[in-house]
């Protein structure tokens with residue numbers, strides 16, 4: 001069943017930054033780009049490195065291990081060695097709480 005679960009405080013995600021969170025057993029990466037909050041899987045699809053340890057630049061996250069980049073809005077992989085995209089999640093915000101949709 002799909003439902004929304006609390007992931008973070010909205011005020012903890014500043015413009016141009018990202019924040020890792022664990023939600024219902026999933027490691028996710030939240031980011032704010034152009035005022036909007038986005039959520040993608042926080043684990044690299046290449047060798048399962050924590051992307052929360054990576055760095056964000058211009059809406060992309062770079063994996064700290066082999067430097068594949070992923071689009072934080074869509075999860076799309078932008079360069080090898082990773083070839084699979086990150087899963088992206090629907091986001092909703094109520095008050096100061098960010099929720100993501102998990103099935």
Ligand code: FES
Nearest residue numbers: 044046047063066
């Ligand atoms: S583990 Fe992320 S690019 Fe290799």
